[in-house]
Amino acid sequence: MDWNFILFSLIKIVCVIGAVLTMFAYSVLAERKISAFIQDRVGPNRVALPLIGSVPVIGPFLTRIGFWQPIADGLKALLKEDFTPSYVRKAYFWLAPAIALIPAFLTVAVIPFGSNLGHQRMVIADLNVGILYTFGIVSLGVYGIVLAGYAANSKYPFLGGIRSSAQMISYEIAMGMSVIPLFLLVGNLNLGQVIEYQARHGWLILYAPLSFFIFLVSAFAETNRLPFDLPECETELVAGYNTEYSSMKFALFFMGEYANMVAGSAMMVTLFFGGWTLPFAGMDQPAATVLMGLVHIGIFVGKVLVLMVVFIWVRWMLPRFRYDQLMDLGWRRFIPLALANILVTAFVLWWRSGS
């Protein structure tokens, strides 16, 4: 029993879960503020804590950017009545939010969020089949929504759940196939090796922009975000699969959606944007000092935040896809495109290695 390893892994797990939860809370706030700014209005700017809110310059500034709003949201979710309607299937009703949330957290277990800090590698599970694990876990995410729709025993959630599950399984295929060219280039499924390859040869987005595009659109579809959010939109199905859910369980679904977004962004940063490296200032070597390690973690978090802003920005910009257009895009356009991408990449690699 390597107690050292277990201890440090537990510490890393706690830190990562804390970080993801904090990012969830503040990405809800960011979504409200960014969507407000895009729509020519101000977002939440009134919540102020009793003591800290009156500190001279910082206090009003933080109140104006709504920094304490997640605390108010969290309190609301805790204190609201959490009822179970009588007509639902109780077991699935209780399980569904948990099953929707857990895969999102599991996905971030293989992502390297830094190089190392002292002697500890900054990744919870340095699997040699990192990306296969990820896609396996992402497929589990469908179950939560299917169960939610089925358990609620009512028309709209059921339709929402069915649509969502069909959408998610279609785009998983495109997502999986779109990253194969990257692994043909890198030669190794280990995510740490992918980042090392990018540090040596430049970011993989430059080598495979089409892969990035397909992966990005599939990530939108996987997390049920606009423009693919038919399963949960308000105009079509009152709230889709989360109609019957109230405070805490709804908060868990919400958390699952945003945690999925964070995990998807982290995946994209690792695969396409170089993870924790930056191409200059020697930041592409594993850290020698603790300070450099922290800087690497900061770079990673910064890139994930940029991608989260892109997620939010696109949501408030594009109209929704109709369901048949959505399925058409997933099966009839992306899969042939991804296959062609794999073939072309393989051909180019063979040509370059042959001659």
Next chain:
Amino acid sequence: MIVQRKQLTLWERLYLPAIIAGLKVTLRHFFKKKVTMEYPEEKWVVPEGYRGAPYLVRDQEGNTKCVSCQLCEFVCPPKAIRIIPPGPDGPPADRPNAEKIPLEFEINMLRCIFCGYCQEVCPEEAIFLMKDYSLTGTSREEMIYNKEKLLELGGEHRGIQKWKQKLEEAKAQATFPGEV
């Protein structure tokens, strides 16, 4: 007439130009000035003739103008006004030109619909809808304003002004444009 719809070009069908245009629009709006009015700090300008909360007024000598005719009580659509008239042996009026004064005058602000009928029907110009729009209270009883509160919030209103207004209207009619 058949509307000719142009086929979308390949470039347009990829939706990429539309997406880029959308990105530009949202980015532009992100940096524009916001139209939100931050309410308690910035308030809007109440226009003339705005029908706010109804209040009783005093005249320039400090007498209440209301003579408890109860016309406003009868015309009020949601029956928000309740007047208790003095009766034959109640207290006399506090000014020489009036015969009676209301013993108690209550307006339930929670029932008031701010229609202005009471102001329109009052023969003494004693009740007016002022510019007060945000009425708050912590209980239903607190929102039933009694005579003292109404008078205090009403302020002063000199004399009878409707004759002046009728005079203006008559003059306007005397100079009616266009001869027979």
